[in-house]
Amino acid sequence: MHLNSRDGRAYVQSLGAEDDDEETRRFMSNMALSLGFRNSVLLHERCFVGVEGPTEYAALPMLFKLAFGYPIQSAGIALWNCQGNDGALAFAKFLKEHKRTVLFLVDADTMRDKQKKFNIARLSKQGFTEADCLFLGDPHELEDVFTDRQWVDTMNANWPRDDTQQWTTDDVEALRSGGKFSKALHSLVRQHSSSAPDGKEDMVGKLAQRLREPSDVPAALVQTFEDAIEVATKAGLAYWPDGS
Numbered sequence: 001m002h003l004n005s006r007d008g009r010a011y012v013q014s015l016g017a018e019d020d021d022e023e024t025r026r027f028m029s030n031m032a033l034s035l036g037f038r039n040s041v042l043l044h045e046r047c048f049v050g051v052e053g054p055t056e057y058a059a060l061p062m063l064f065k066l067a068f069g070y071p072i073q074s075a076g077i078a079l080w081n082c083q084g085n086d087g088a089l090a091f092a093k094f095l096k097e098h099k100r101t102v103l104f105l106v107d108a109d110t111m112r113d114k115q116k117k118f119n120i121a122r123l124s125k126q127g128f129t130e131a132d133c134l135f136l137g138d139p140h141e142l143e144d145v146f147t148d149r150q151w152v153d154t155m156n157a158n159w160p161r162d163d164t165q166q167w168t169t170d171d172v173e174a175l176r177s178g179g180k181f182s183k184a185l186h187s188l189v190r191q192h193s194s195s196a197p198d199g200k201e202d203m204v205g206k207l208a209q210r211l212r213e214p215s216d217v218p219a220a221l222v223q224t225f226e227d228a229i230e231v232a233t234k235a236g237l238a239y240w241p242d243g244s
Contacts (some may be wrong), residue, residue, distance in 0.1 A: 047103060053083050055205070057080070063221060069214070077232050082118060089123065089128075092128070148172040166201075175188065
């Protein structure tokens, strides 16, 4: 909530329950400017959270808003897309060295999957450890936290089969028993649907757009969000004593 004065009268500006991420950024930036800050980071962003790539960066804000009823930025959490990029990780190291709280949201199988660009070994080169990570997946990756029914609903709505048959939960369930679920799911859709996305990055975003109720957000993902909120609540700018 922001109180200001105009023409001898006091005015109250506040974020609404329906405000989206862009409106939240505008509100925080304008309030920071009026207070003399050059950047809203100084005022509100308490915890910087790096995610693996465009899938998480696009979908997680939508899922957070649905689960909690307010934008992720309003919780003081600033997401950025690392893409396993060394420059992004060096920036994370810079933030940490300057007393900012930095976390990473990574797939639960990241320590075992040596083919991933975004893994513990790469994070450790910049001074981060497993303790600096929150893990997505039930049990392996973001895509597998969603139910078979949620995937089937999304597949039939966005990538119908070319043979006019309906996707079924049996189609999805069969993919969970072995290998990389997200890769197998994308391969299945491409095999049977000419409208399939070129990359699997689009799949979680389409699913997230179809969810309607807070209860639709998987419990495993809600728990990860709650862990991030707890860290952000305790974080923020730290006092720097002289000589540090």
